[in-house]
Structure formats: structure tokens, C-alpha cells
Amino acid sequence: MMRSEPRALQLNEHGQLKHFLTLDGLDKTILTEILDRADSFLSMGEQSVKKVPLLRGKTVVNLFFENSTRTRTTFELAAKRLSADVINLNIETSATSKGESLLDTLKNLEAMQSDMFIVRHSDSGAAHFIAEHCTPNVAIINAGDGRHAHPTQAMLDMLTIRRHKGRFDGLKVAIVGDILHSRVARSQLQALTTLGVEEVRLVGPKTLVPKFFEEMGATICHDLEAGLKDVDVIVMLRLQKERMKGALLPSEGEFYRLYGLTEETLAWAKPDAIVMHPGPINRGVEISSEVADGAHSVILNQVTNGIAVRMAVLSMAMSGQLQRDSGEDEK
Amino acid sequence: MKLRIQNGRVIDPSQDLDAVTDLFIDNEKVAAIGEAPDGFENAEIIDATGKWVLPGLVDLAVALREPGQTQKGNIATEGRAAVSGGVTTLVCPPDTNPIVDTSSVAALIQDKADEAGMANVFPIGALTKGLAGEQLSNMMALTDAGCVAVSNHRYPVVNTKVLSRALEYAATHDLLVVFHPDEESLSEGGCAHEGLMSTMHGLAGIPEEAETIALMRDLLLVEKTGVRAHFARLSCAKSVEMLADAKASGLDVTADVAVHNLLLTDQILSRFDGQYHVLPPLRGDEDRLTLIEGIKAGVITAICSDHQPHEKMAKIAPFAATEPGMANVEVLLPLAMELMDEGDLDLSTLLSCLTCGPANCFGLEAGSLSVGSFADLIIFDSTARWQWTHHNRKTKGHNSPYFGTTLTGQVIATFISGQQVYRLA
Missing domain, CATH: 2.30.40.10 (Urease, subunit C, domain 1)
Known part of the structure; x- marks a missing residue:
């Protein structure tokens, strides 16, 4: 039995989203639709009544196998603003029986007639796995799987870029830091390439920026100055403290000296460059406090945009699920 | 009769x-x-x-899962699967529970195989006690109990002095040693070939150097000790080149490859389907093609199923969390026949790699229909043309991407x- 391709797995027969697993295989039209819809939700967020009834009567389960406060909270807020009922489940997994407990958990939640699972898991491909093993009318939203993908984070970053720059073509974007372990960087690279920016530079030492990313359309820079020169957008990634143990880096201090974003290094970028970070920030490890809190930083806008993008994705996937159902009824 | x-x-x-x-x-x-x-x-x-x-097939890698893992398979079920696939002689690895490091376990496997009356079963004994890479196993007792070779399977012998001595000891008694070249510090935690596909999909990679560094160490020690050596489950282009060089310089070593490494590449990983999780991993197309060239050049003389049956749950998990291996012994021949089109292998070479080729690697009296055999x-x-399904399968294993x-x-x-x-x- 051959498994379906991710592309086919997340789209219904009309080419609409029914899951949101990865940006791989999604075209510019769908990505733009997500951004447009998020834009309209953003203006709604400024109003005093922030709710729309798009997910009324639907049960959304936040299924987090990995800890995350910010992502879970913004997903919860997004679902609630769409009038869904939301359940949060934080599930600790033992390394040995991961697969079994995952499937058992899913079967239980299915039996509770949930309509949507928002999943975060430490294994790459976990969201695909769940989409394949769930009853087909549950929408699966990937909130981060291993090193593989974090598509809503990437889309909120795209929204942030579009709102500040007004376009994608002609932009130069630098993503700096631990690319190897970053699902955010992978999804950002796919989004930026699809939306047609001029150049995506991945910046870091060889231990954290494997050469294979070049084949995915990125330019690799091992020198921060070359990487930041004339860029419009800088994305700093969080450096996990564990990376020192795996002999990937000598020390936080050396990393900061070579790749840290400070007021001095920021000057290499265009004067109107924006600085983004998926959070949480390690001040003094990858970014200085002055820059994080400075005029170029759009880090808090990212959080606001995150709610809007997640509302857009949740409502689109749910409508893709319903369209699919009615399509089947016609047959 | x-x-x-x-x-x-x-x-x-x-x-x-x-x-x-x-x-x-x-x-x-x-x-x-x-x-x-x-x-x-x-x-x-x-x-x-x-x-x-045709001569009955000789498969150098069929895990029977007995003793110790009978939820995955047993000697009777996997023996039946083997003969239904035309495999009349099979070699089984020492990684059972208990491990084949005592003559009683070796004897148990053969007794059960005789009782089942299916394929001829030849166990490989452990090179070190408990496959722990520390103390030598009783290699001669294992040999006397019917083991046709000794090996540490995919468990590394980290201490090179221990490995060197194990090889010297094996050479003393002219035993065959089977190597699964793998530098654990490089492969540990990995589940896919290190390359574009693993990078793109965020799967921890296993670089080709995990195989080639270990292979180079093993070849140097084989040369030094003069031990009879067989290299199992090669997966990299570079390994084929290294082995060809070693043979050209006079080293008398043999090698095999798993049929799936000849048919599939890491392109398939985009599905995140754990059925394709194998060790060594499916590598790039250049690796696949070079392995086929290695067969044509006689560097690799055996194709095996690398049969590793699993219970259903072993594969129902995200990719990295699944257990590695496929259970393909009963379709070894039709899968291998695809190589005639896919890899431009001629029928005689192909059948040789499934019969007399593997038999000669291990010095087994099998794989030939000459008069007196x-x-x-x-x-x-x-x-x-037929469909292999979960229903008509003979193996107890649920794991093959070829079902259906x-x-x-x-x-x-x-x-x-x-x-x-x-x-x-």
C-alpha cells in the first residue's frame, strides 16, 4: 500500500486545504490566500468584539506532545476567536512507547468526535502520520514536528514581512543561526521561495548549516557580514543550549561574537531592515537586547500576526474539510 | 524415490x-x-x-526472530515464508534473545528449523559475548554447533583492539567473519541517508562515512589478520569502490547487498512512511546505481532480502520512531527480477547473486543443480502477475512497502x- 504524497494528503479534491502539514507543495495562490485572509482577521482584532462564528460548534484539540506556551496560546486564542470549543492536552511521551501511545491517544480523541487536531510533536513527520491514521474528517494542523516543519510560524513571518515591506519580490532575507535543527527555517525557506523573494541566505557555521540547503534554493553564508549585507529582512533563530554538547559549537560566547545580531552587525543590513525572531529570545546569545527591543525589531508584531494567521489556517482547513464532505455526498 | x-x-x-x-x-x-x-x-x-x-535461492539475511521475539516471527512462520519465496537455504543473524553466543542457542535454532521442515537454516554466531564488543565468544563451540560464520551483526565493536584480537582468533581457526560496517558515533540517532531529502524533511541523517570509515578500518584489520571476511548490506557507492580496490590489491573478501538498496532511494522519504525505514538507509540514486555496477563487476556477489519481520505496531509511528527493516523474503525473486529492467542486469548474473553467489560467500553446499548436489x-x-497482500503473505511480519x-x-x-x-x- 503506497502512502500518499504530502501534497495530496493536505489538499481536498478541489485543491483546497483540508489539513495544514507543510508548505511543501503549496503554491503561491494558496499562500497568498492565507495572508489575505489573515490580513482581514488582523483588522478584526482591533475591534472591540473579536469573534467570528466560522468554527462555531466545532471542537478543536490542542495536542501538544512537546511543551510550548506561546504557540499553544496563540492557537487557542485563534480557535476561540473563531468560536470553536477548545481543549488543551499536554502529553508527555516516553521515548520507548511513543508510537503506541500516540495512536492510542488519537483513537480516544477521535471517539470524542473532535473536528480538528493542532499537533506539536518532537518527531519529524508526526503530523503526516496523524493525518494518515485519523478518520479523514478530522483536520490536522501542524504546530511543529521535529526538525521538519512549522508552517504557521513561517506564514506569520510572511505576513509580518508583507505588512512591513508590502511585497516579496526583490527582497533579500537572511536567516541566521541553528538552521540544522530548525523547523522554522525549513518552512520559512519554502514560503520565501514560493512567494518569490530575490534571495534567501542561510547564515551560520558549517556545523549548523548543512550544504544540502543550497539544493533547496538558499544561498549559504558562513560569514555574518556577507550574510547580512544589504538584506531587507533578518530572521534570528534561537540557539538551544544543548548544541554545545553535541560538539556543534565551542561556546555561546564564540557564537555571539561571530553570529550575534548587535547594533554594529545590524548596520550591515539595509537601513530599513526588519529584525524577526520566532522566540523565545536568548538575549546576549543570538541577539542583543538593544536590537531585540530596538526600532528595527518586529518581534512583537509577529506574535500578533500569529493569531491572525492561525485563524486564517484553521478556518481554511475546516472549510476544506466541509467542502470535501459535500463533494463526496454528491457522488 | x-x-x-x-x-x-x-x-x-x-x-x-x-x-x-x-x-x-x-x-x-x-x-x-x-x-x-x-x-x-x-x-x-x-x-x-x-x-x-532454478536452484533453490540462498538468502544470507533472514531474521527468524526466534528465540525471543516471537511476536515478530518464528522459525516455522519465517521458514514457510522463505520456501514460499523459493529460498531453500538461509542464514540467520545472531541478534536473537538470547543472543547466539552459546552453542545451545545455535542448536535450538537448528532443531526448531529441522522440526519445521522448511528451509535449511544456518545461524551466524556472535563474534563477542552478548554482541557487547568486549569479550570473545566461544567461536569454536559455536562453529561446532553449526554456525557458519561469526559476526557482531550491526552492533559495533568500538574497541579496535578487541576487534583486532577477535579477528586474529577467528583467523587462527579459519572462521568466516561477517562485517556490517557502521561507525556508531556517526550513525547513532539517524534514520535516513544524510542528503537533500533528510535535510528537507528534518530527519536525522546517517552520513555515508558511517559506513566507509568502519569499512576502511575493517579492511585494514582483515588485511593484517588474514581472516576470511564477508561484508554485509553495503549501501554506499564509495564502499563498492573501496571494496573493488581491496580486491584488486589481492584481498579475498566478498560482499552482499539488500535487494531494497538496489531498487529504492531516499526520494521515497517524502512520504514519511516508516515502511521505508531500513538500516543501512536507502541512499541516493548514484549509490544505488554503483551498487548495481558492483554486482556487474563481481565486487558484490550476493543479493539478500535482509528479511526483518515486525509486528504491526512496530511501524505505526512517525518515521524515526518506527523499527527499521522490511520483511521481503517471500518476494525476493520477483523483486530482484525488477533489476533486469531497472538496472540492466542479465539473468545469469542476477540468479547467480541469489544462488551460487551467496553460497560461495559462506562456503555452503547449496545454490547449484550440478549432478550430485x-x-x-x-x-x-x-x-x-500476482498481488502480494497481508492476506496471502506467509511471513508473520506486517512490514513491507510491497504489500498490495x-x-x-x-x-x-x-x-x-x-x-x-x-x-x-
Whole structure:
């Protein structure tokens, strides 16, 4: 039995989203639709009544196998603003029986007639796995799987870029830091390439920026100055403290000296460059406090945009699920 | 008992034979090919018109899972799967529970295999006690108990001095050592070939150096100790080149490859389907093509199924969390036949890698239909199109990406020592 391709797995027969697993295989039209819809939700967020009834009567389960406060909270807020009922489940997994407990958990939640699972898991491909093993009318939203993908984070970053720059073509974007372990960087690279920016530079030492990313359309820079020169957008990634143990880096201090974003290094970028970070920030490890809190930083806008993008994705996937159902009824 | 298998296309690479002819079996052995010897007037006749008559296949890598992991398979079920796939002789790895590091475990496996009456089973004994890489196993006792080789399987012997001494000891007694070259510090935690696909999909990679660094160390120690060596499950282009160089410089070593490493590449990873999680991993297309070239050049002389049955749950998890391995012993031949189109391998070379080739690697009396050999043979319908499914499978294993696919070529009957042990229903 051959498994379906991710592309086919997340789209219904009309080419609409029914899951949101990865940006791989999604075209510019769908990505733009997500951004447009998020834009309209953003203006709604400024109003005093922030709710729309798009997910009324639907049960959304936040299924987090990995800890995350910010992502879970913004997903919860997004679902609630769409009038869904939301359940949060934080599930600790033992390394040995991961697969079994995952499937058992899913079967239980299915039996509770949930309509949507928002999943975060430490294994790459976990969201695909769940989409394949769930009853087909549950929408699966990937909130981060291993090193593989974090598509809503990437889309909120795209929204942030579009709102500040007004376009994608002609932009130069630098993503700096631990690319190897970053699902955010992978999804950002796919989004930026699809939306047609001029150049995506991945910046870091060889231990954290494997050469294979070049084949995915990125330019690799091992020198921060070359990487930041004339860029419009800088994305700093969080450096996990564990990376020192795996002999990937000598020390936080050396990393900061070579790749840290400070007021001095920021000057290499265009004067109107924006600085983004998926959070949480390690001040003094990858970014200085002055820059994080400075005029170029759009880090808090990212959080606001995150709610809007997640509302857009949740409502689109749910409508893709319903369209699919009615399509089947016609047959 | 006398048997005449008549009018089949008898193909036996061990004697360069490919002819439509009759095969005569007297008692357990091949009595003649072509003309009937005296006394065959009243022999039982099996008509093989339009079919192939081949030596029984020799598979160097079939995990039987017994003792210790019978939820995955057992000697009876996997033996039945083997003969239904035309495998009449199989070699099983030492990684059972308990491990094959005592003669009693080796004997148990063979007793159970005899009782099952299926394929001829030859265990590999552990090179070190508990496969722990620290103390030498009782290699001679294992050999006396029927083990055809010793190996540390995929468990690394981290301490090179221990490995060197184990090889010296094995060489003293002219034992065959099977190597699975793998530098654990490089492969640990990995589940896919390190390359574009693993990078893109965020799967922890296993670099080719995990194989080649270990292979280089092993080759140097083989050269030093003079031990008889076989290299198992090669996966990288570079390994083929290194082995070819070693052979050219006079080192008498052999090698095998798993059939899936000849058919599939890491491109398939985009599905995140754990059925494709194998070790060593599916690598790039250049690796795959070089492995096939290695077969053509005689560097690799055996193709095996690397049969590793699992219970259903072992594969129901995100990719990295699944257990590695496929259970393909019963479709080894039709899968290998795909290489004639895919890899431009000629039939004789291909069948040699499934019969006399692997038998010669391990010095087994098998894989040949020459007069006087044991009559281990199969009748094969090379054009039959059939579907292998969870329902008609013989293995206890649930894990193969080939379930549900249509295969070309099917084993009709299998004979071991002249006795029919399998017939297609």
C-alpha cells in the first residue's frame, strides 16, 4: 500500500486545504490566500468584539506532545476567536512507547468526535502520520514536528514581512543561526521561495548549516557580514543550549561574537531592515537586547500576526474539510 | 524415490546452464540433467513446460526472530515464508534473545528449523559475548554447533583492539567473519541517508562515512589478520569502490547487498512512511546505481532480502520512531527480477547473486543443480502477475512497502533434498 504524497494528503479534491502539514507543495495562490485572509482577521482584532462564528460548534484539540506556551496560546486564542470549543492536552511521551501511545491517544480523541487536531510533536513527520491514521474528517494542523516543519510560524513571518515591506519580490532575507535543527527555517525557506523573494541566505557555521540547503534554493553564508549585507529582512533563530554538547559549537560566547545580531552587525543590513525572531529570545546569545527591543525589531508584531494567521489556517482547513464532505455526498 | 522434472527451462549459473531440458532426482540429489539415467522409467513426473527450474535461492539475511521475539516471527512462520519465496537455504543473524553466543542457542535454532521442515537454516554466531564488543565468544563451540560464520551483526565493536584480537582468533581457526560496517558515533540517532531529502524533511541523517570509515578500518584489520571476511548490506557507492580496490590489491573478501538498496532511494522519504525505514538507509540514486555496477563487476556477489519481520505496531509511528527493516523474503525473486529492467542486469548474473553467489560467500553446499548436489530447487513461473497482500503473505511480519503491489514472477513449487516443501495453492 503506497502512502500518499504530502501534497495530496493536505489538499481536498478541489485543491483546497483540508489539513495544514507543510508548505511543501503549496503554491503561491494558496499562500497568498492565507495572508489575505489573515490580513482581514488582523483588522478584526482591533475591534472591540473579536469573534467570528466560522468554527462555531466545532471542537478543536490542542495536542501538544512537546511543551510550548506561546504557540499553544496563540492557537487557542485563534480557535476561540473563531468560536470553536477548545481543549488543551499536554502529553508527555516516553521515548520507548511513543508510537503506541500516540495512536492510542488519537483513537480516544477521535471517539470524542473532535473536528480538528493542532499537533506539536518532537518527531519529524508526526503530523503526516496523524493525518494518515485519523478518520479523514478530522483536520490536522501542524504546530511543529521535529526538525521538519512549522508552517504557521513561517506564514506569520510572511505576513509580518508583507505588512512591513508590502511585497516579496526583490527582497533579500537572511536567516541566521541553528538552521540544522530548525523547523522554522525549513518552512520559512519554502514560503520565501514560493512567494518569490530575490534571495534567501542561510547564515551560520558549517556545523549548523548543512550544504544540502543550497539544493533547496538558499544561498549559504558562513560569514555574518556577507550574510547580512544589504538584506531587507533578518530572521534570528534561537540557539538551544544543548548544541554545545553535541560538539556543534565551542561556546555561546564564540557564537555571539561571530553570529550575534548587535547594533554594529545590524548596520550591515539595509537601513530599513526588519529584525524577526520566532522566540523565545536568548538575549546576549543570538541577539542583543538593544536590537531585540530596538526600532528595527518586529518581534512583537509577529506574535500578533500569529493569531491572525492561525485563524486564517484553521478556518481554511475546516472549510476544506466541509467542502470535501459535500463533494463526496454528491457522488 | 525418483523424480523427473520435465521440459522446464533449467537455469543454473553455477554450471553456466540455461536450457529447456529434464532434471532427474534420485533420492535427495540431482542424478542427471538431460538424458534419463537407468532406472528412471517409472519415475514420478512433474511437468515444468513453460516454467523455469532454478536452484533453490540462498538468502544470507533472514531474521527468524526466534528465540525471543516471537511476536515478530518464528522459525516455522519465517521458514514457510522463505520456501514460499523459493529460498531453500538461509542464514540467520545472531541478534536473537538470547543472543547466539552459546552453542545451545545455535542448536535450538537448528532443531526448531529441522522440526519445521522448511528451509535449511544456518545461524551466524556472535563474534563477542552478548554482541557487547568486549569479550570473545566461544567461536569454536559455536562453529561446532553449526554456525557458519561469526559476526557482531550491526552492533559495533568500538574497541579496535578487541576487534583486532577477535579477528586474529577467528583467523587462527579459519572462521568466516561477517562485517556490517557502521561507525556508531556517526550513525547513532539517524534514520535516513544524510542528503537533500533528510535535510528537507528534518530527519536525522546517517552520513555515508558511517559506513566507509568502519569499512576502511575493517579492511585494514582483515588485511593484517588474514581472516576470511564477508561484508554485509553495503549501501554506499564509495564502499563498492573501496571494496573493488581491496580486491584488486589481492584481498579475498566478498560482499552482499539488500535487494531494497538496489531498487529504492531516499526520494521515497517524502512520504514519511516508516515502511521505508531500513538500516543501512536507502541512499541516493548514484549509490544505488554503483551498487548495481558492483554486482556487474563481481565486487558484490550476493543479493539478500535482509528479511526483518515486525509486528504491526512496530511501524505505526512517525518515521524515526518506527523499527527499521522490511520483511521481503517471500518476494525476493520477483523483486530482484525488477533489476533486469531497472538496472540492466542479465539473468545469469542476477540468479547467480541469489544462488551460487551467496553460497560461495559462506562456503555452503547449496545454490547449484550440478549432478550430485542436493536437489534444492524451485519451479518458477516467470511471467505470472500476482498481488502480494497481508492476506496471502506467509511471513508473520506486517512490514513491507510491497504489500498490495503487483509483482511479476511467482514460485510454483519448492523442493528441498528432492522433497516438495511448498506448492502454490
